[in-house]
Amino acid sequence: MNLSVGCILRYRATQPTPLLFNVEAMLGKGQSVTNERLVISPSLRNDVWTDTSGNRFVRLIAPQGELSLTYDADVATSITQESPGAVGEVPIGELPQELFPYLSPSRYCQSDKLQRFARDTFCQLPPGYQRVAGICNWIRDYVTYESGSTNAMTSAIDTVTERVGVCRDFAHLSVALCRALSIPARYVSAYALGLTPPDFHAAVEAYLAGPEGDGWYLFDATRMVSVDRLVRIGVGRDAADIAFCTAFGGVAYDPPQVWVKDLVGASQPTTDAVRLA
């Protein structure tokens, strides 16, 4: 799918403040980026880097006063669609070493506290894609999506208890439940075609064993967007790793403006297992 994505972020600082951004479409499997433009105004020295996961960061020191960051890019995404029943789990004994951090509890995904719950609730499901899909179905069925109901400190434990949240919370709880079942899982921030109102979105990747090998599969417990319509920005252990902006000091900001346009006409939303190709 070919999508045009972008955002405008605006900040006001009362003193020079370091900011770390993660808004560019990530590099790596499943998407290629062209016609990219990142404009920081006023023009400022900045450092950019891409980490080993393909996440791209911009660091700068916001001067006193106003700052805006504008990003836009065209992104071609490529996925593989597979039969859900054909996608199983990778035994722990065969998991690549670099996957183990995605089995550990993290700030907003306290999988250590959810092991009994996860086992009792999901172990009767077939392992693999269908089990993760079962987790997402459970969350969609039992957690109410309500804008403004949570904040940046809300975690999976809050969500499983209070049963309300936004996409970030749905993703954190999905990730936590996967890890509680020893399925490697990570948090994904994304541009999402068709999200209303437009905003940054959050989804989930689980590492599973497909018919063509092991890899990351995409899930979205909110079911607000078909996962083949995401442009991934960042992947991490949870939102702490890939906030679209981390400020090291106090800054004021406006709500972000975000857009996603379909360049060539999206096909039907998929019900297959979606793997990054």
Added chain:
Amino acid sequence: MNLSVGCILRYRATQPTPLLFNVEAMLGKGQSVTNERLVISPSLRNDVWTDTSGNRFVRLIAPQGELSLTYDADVATSITQESPGAVGEVPIGELPQELFPYLSPSRYCQSDKLQRFARDTFCQLPPGYQRVAGICNWIRDYVTYESGSTNAMTSAIDTVTERVGVCRDFAHLSVALCRALSIPARYVSAYALGLTPPDFHAAVEAYLAGPEGDGWYLFDATRMVSVDRLVRIGVGRDAADIAFCTAFGGVAYDPPQVWVKDLVGASQPTTDAVRLA
């Protein structure tokens, strides 16, 4: 039923320390107490009182050194057994004023955080006895009883998340879920016939509308004891109100010794709704 109950509690204080005990069989509906004996050794000045709920307290200042409290009593309990389907709920608009504290969240029963969960999980059950029984069944099915798994600070939120606990935790979660559904509920500490190993037990009372009027009905989510075999010690908003001993300062103590004997031969455990008579 006629039961003989009692306990021995032992403490060692390094300096004079106020202690508040709640170990005597409570007074009021459903039980009458005879042949009662409370021995404090060494002999000490102490204050005793009964609060408006019928809970009996002993206050004393433990001197430096050893202290023991021995209690025994014969208790005749009287209950009414009713058909579960005949016991409904009391509308909030008709609830006696003194019941409202049992609808509010308390230290270990954070019902305010569990409203969506309770509603989604239990609202399809018939209101009244069967709904509370459904809560207890759910807890028995989804929470593992495991000695030593929790401590004095564990609350209903911990239990609903981690899915493990002891009788105190089962009772707190039952109470919290009832309140989340606007059913008045309180925590009960008790002597329990047939509990193995013998110990203080915790159960639950819910205020419901029976065929002979409104009143408190007994429940026990652990299902370790038939609720017609309890001698109630205290009732309160949660364990904070009726600990068997509250120490205002540091004291060392041994595990309590507790006993309950059947004086006349208990009948079959009941499956009916049990109301205090």
Added chain:
Amino acid sequence: MNLSVGCILRYRATQPTPLLFNVEAMLGKGQSVTNERLVISPSLRNDVWTDTSGNRFVRLIAPQGELSLTYDADVATSITQESPGAVGEVPIGELPQELFPYLSPSRYCQSDKLQRFARDTFCQLPPGYQRVAGICNWIRDYVTYESGSTNAMTSAIDTVTERVGVCRDFAHLSVALCRALSIPARYVSAYALGLTPPDFHAAVEAYLAGPEGDGWYLFDATRMVSVDRLVRIGVGRDAADIAFCTAFGGVAYDPPQVWVKDLVGASQPTTDAVRLA
């Protein structure tokens, strides 16, 4: 002091919904109420009662549609001002029995988790009034008052950790710290002269030993209002007991309108210990 106080509360219900209000000036020590008026519109059957603490409740079933409650009253408050250094603590061994609930942890005042912190931080202060004042000073110094920073589920543990809150949070933390030091303390909701913007306020009462006997002394960790300028609405273990409105079902509502007027000219704010007379 003679004050005129009142409020207007507005609700919209989509189905008949029980509401419990606690907005009338409380009865009992320290204040007498005249020229009182409570208007519910539309006119509805309602139940009113006063509990053993002097808190006054109104219960009604809000019909589908709009509902308003208007309250106003003139209140004469009477306090005793004493020298802070002359007000000590009541030994646990001499505390009236009905005070013990105010030593226990409650939903928003988890004093059981704060014992070491309270002891280490406040035990070097003189016991009694000055120790409680020290607690309030500490909170004012270390917790930032910020409108909208917290919500109805925020508790003393959150506040001591995150160090931000509103009057409700300041009061909960004060209460929790007093109880952690074995000083009976309760949460007070109040009309407050001079609060900007006008709103319901929250303060604290601690039970102490004054030169003319034991009694409740008023404190306010926010220091936004002199405690001699409060008209108390309710006292309870924490906000769970005396919310100005508890809805048993979903209702929409407007922000409350609240007013307090000085009828005769307030004197200088006091720095003495203020006891209900």
Added chain:
Amino acid sequence: MNLSVGCILRYRATQPTPLLFNVEAMLGKGQSVTNERLVISPSLRNDVWTDTSGNRFVRLIAPQGELSLTYDADVATSITQESPGAVGEVPIGELPQELFPYLSPSRYCQSDKLQRFARDTFCQLPPGYQRVAGICNWIRDYVTYESGSTNAMTSAIDTVTERVGVCRDFAHLSVALCRALSIPARYVSAYALGLTPPDFHAAVEAYLAGPEGDGWYLFDATRMVSVDRLVRIGVGRDAADIAFCTAFGGVAYDPPQVWVKDLVGASQPTTDAVRLA
């Protein structure tokens, strides 16, 4: 310093269970390892790897029955001692990209909740080594070390509230407070000379700007061991990353046996800033 370190770990599994160990002395700056031996009994296929931080992992599938892992090695540690006052902080704008994960909150180090507390408590201290030392002093002064007081789910928020814990908790709180002040910090597991009783130990590394360049400096809020006497096993965002054993399934185990011997006679404990050389 030349130390001989080692441990014996014993497990019993009722079914084949994957285990991940991190007990070998880590590779990299500040220590070199010789005469190393790792014996798994019974002999089993196992995978070993070293991650980008130098942490060494062993993965195996514990068969039904008993399993033991014995490790011993000689380790030469090399540190640089510098004047505390000469070690400052690295500005966020100059921090190497790979350090940012050590600024984010993690499972047991919820720095996002501690920002106001950290700023108010430690910002008057000189930045750099002295500020981190001030954090450790504060923890030593205000948190009680008590064996068995906490468990594997205890986090920095629990410790800052309840003020009790063990070395793991002291380290988590130190890390969380550093990150709350924008100082990169990580959790260190270690063998520690002179620890009584012998056990795995936990300490802290903070990334600071020394007179000879930027690097990791060692701290230990328990003050039970001089930081020049540590053999580091693992470094991570918190204990979730580098547990000495992570079991993917239920296993029984004995307490670990751990030893550390001084091969050549340790010099006096240092009071200087200790940097990995």
